[in-house]
Amino acid sequence: MAMLDDSNVFGNILVIDDDQEVCGTMKSLLTRMLLHCETVSTLRGGLEKLRSQNFDVVFLDVRLPDGNGLDALGEIKALEDSPEVIILTGQGDPDGAELAIQGGVWDYLVKPTPIKQTMLSVQRALKYREEKRAESPVVAMNLDNMIGYSSGMHRIFDLMAQSARSLSATLITGETGTGKELTARTIHENSGRRTGRFVVLDCASLTETLVESTLFGHRRGAFTGADKDRTGLIKMADGGTLFLDEIGELPLNVQKSFLRVLQEKRFRPVGSLQEETSDFRLIAATNRNLENRVHEGKFREDLLFRLKTIAIELPPLRERIEDIKPLSLHHITRLCEQYKVPVKGFGSDFFEVLGSYRWPGNVRELFNVLERAFVASGQEKTLYAMHLPQDIRIKVAKATLGEAREDGAAEGPQSPLEQEARSAAAGLESLMTGDLPDLRMFKSLMEKQYLQTLIERCDGDLNQILRISGLSRSHYYALLKKSGLSAK
Numbered sequence: 001m002a003m004l005d006d007s008n009v010f011g012n013i014l015v016i017d018d019d020q021e022v023c024g025t026m027k028s029l030l031t032r033m034l035l036h037c038e039t040v041s042t043l044r045g046g047l048e049k050l051r052s053q054n055f056d057v058v059f060l061d062v063r064l065p066d067g068n069g070l071d072a073l074g075e076i077k078a079l080e081d082s083p084e085v086i087i088l089t090g091q092g093d094p095d096g097a098e099l100a101i102q103g104g105v106w107d108y109l110v111k112p113t114p115i116k117q118t119m120l121s122v123q124r125a126l127k128y129r130e131e132k133r134a135e136s137p138v139v140a141m142n143l144d145n146m147i148g149y150s151s152g153m154h155r156i157f158d159l160m161a162q163s164a165r166s167l168s169a170t171l172i173t174g175e176t177g178t179g180k181e182l183t184a185r186t187i188h189e190n191s192g193r194r195t196g197r198f199v200v201l202d203c204a205s206l207t208e209t210l211v212e213s214t215l216f217g218h219r220r221g222a223f224t225g226a227d228k229d230r231t232g233l234i235k236m237a238d239g240g241t242l243f244l245d246e247i248g249e250l251p252l253n254v255q256k257s258f259l260r261v262l263q264e265k266r267f268r269p270v271g272s273l274q275e276e277t278s279d280f281r282l283i284a285a286t287n288r289n290l291e292n293r294v295h296e297g298k299f300r301e302d303l304l305f306r307l308k309t310i311a312i313e314l315p316p317l318r319e320r321i322e323d324i325k326p327l328s329l330h331h332i333t334r335l336c337e338q339y340k341v342p343v344k345g346f347g348s349d350f351f352e353v354l355g356s357y358r359w360p361g362n363v364r365e366l367f368n369v370l371e372r373a374f375v376a377s378g379q380e381k382t383l384y385a386m387h388l389p390q391d392i393r394i395k396v397a398k399a400t401l402g403e404a405r406e407d408g409a410a411e412g413p414q415s416p417l418e419q420e421a422r423s424a425a426a427g428l429e430s431l432m433t434g435d436l437p438d439l440r441m442f443k444s445l446m447e448k449q450y451l452q453t454l455i456e457r458c459d460g461d462l463n464q465i466l467r468i469s470g471l472s473r474s475h476y477y478a479l480l481k482k483s484g485l486s487a488k
């Protein structure tokens with residue numbers, strides 16, 4: 001049965017109960033409500049989970065094999081961002097109920113509890129938490145395009161709000177696809193500089209000489225090929241934000257001059273005798289460990305120190321699986337609007353698979369997979385696990401059988417190119433085996449996948465892209481715009 005719950009609550013639930021039947025029933029009920037649910041049969045196991053993961057609601061049995069659930073209330077309530085507790089007990093003990101309520105629990109349910117009552121209790125607890133979170137200062141931020149329900153992301157939003165209010169350099173770290181560029185853009189759009197430009201430089205995409213002239217600008221005749229004056233990105237970001245992506249790749253000698261610019265806000269374009277000024281705000285990002293780069297002698301310690309006045313470390317998606325559902329709803333709604341089809345619902349097995357996958361490519365990979373599932377579902381109104389790409393389903397099935405770890409070690413991380421190629425191949429396969437979409441949708445999806453692979457393979461090199469594709473420059477840019485892709 002497909003369930004797109006109209007209450008639209010998101011959350012991570014833990015059930016601590018030694019009765020396997022209760023655990024099974026609760027898990028199946030909560031999963032059908034599209035909530036993420038884990039179960040554990042001992043008090044010690046439950047407390048360990050609560051210390052290491054974030055949960056919104058805990059169903060807590062009173063009589064557990066290794067202790068009384070009520071005795072653990074103090075410890076649970078003392079946790080940072082502590083979950084709401086719903087006591088679940090087989091014995092309708094009124095003193096127990098009083099004790100529990102004094103201990104600050106959300107609700108007290110006597111087993112067997114009617115399904116409706118359990119659902120209502122958990123929905124209300126989740127709504128309450130949502131409202132509590134909305135009271136924090138973060139609400140002042142416009143986070144329309146940035147989805148994050150987990151407490152991990154909530155902490156990130158707090159840091160972003162702090163960064164948006166200040167002018168301090170901000171360093172964003174995180175694995176590929178965790179949303180570093182989106183975070184930087186959102187900070188800029190929420191800062192006092194939002195009317196200024198948001199200027200992006202991918203430090204990994206240029207040679208040493210080019211990085212220098214791109215950042216600082218150059219005068220005509222400064223070097224062979226410099227046939228006219230060029231304004232650098234530092235100047236272009238005057239009054240706005242300069243975003244340096246992959247800052248770990250900035251060549252050492254450019255690091256030195258850039259540090260001076262950060263300290264003095266003055267710089268000299270290549271080949272110029274005169275200094276210029278620029279009042280820019282710096283946000284940098286990297287998926288590298290910059291401390292290690294410092295130890296290897298490839299990154300200046302003084303620059304690192306200056307960059308991380310505010311440090312934002314984005315958690316990988318596998319550490320915030322409760323964000324998978326809201327991210328998916330957001331992306332699928334966007335796709336449905338884009339392709340002008342009615343909004344699709346989800347089968348409960350859909351999120352079970354998504355929640356069990358490790359997401360090495362994080363949110364970018366999730367969006368890619370959702371797009372493939374969207375296409376594979378054709379005209380169907382509901383997305384089921386069977387619409388997900390086969391490679392993902394196989395990996396999840398293997399992981400469930402306990403083989404995933406060895407597999408991962410043998411395969412090693414995939415390069416973005418490998419991921420892209422596999423994704424394109426699997427996308428085509430699922431297109432041809434599932435219900436066929438209409439031709440217009442098929443063409444535009446294939447076009448987008450072709451362009452993505454082409455850009456990756458050519459590493460964004462325009463000449464190579466035009467040679468391989470046979471496209472004219474204007475046609476290429478028009479296609480990029482149509483597909484919502486960037487040139488890299």
Ligand SMILES: Nc1ncnc2c1ncn2[C@@H]1O[C@H](COP(=O)(O)OP(=O)(O)OP(=O)(O)O)[C@@H](O)[C@H]1O
Nearest residue numbers: 145146147175176177178179180181182287363364
């Ligand atoms: N919290 C989020 N909410 C909505 N979309 C997100 C979120 N995080 C990432 N995305 C989306 O995921 C994709 C990848 O994000 P982005 O390019 O910002 O990642 P990145 O960390 O800069 O990646 P890379 O290290 O590979 O450059 C984009 O489409 C972005 O919009």
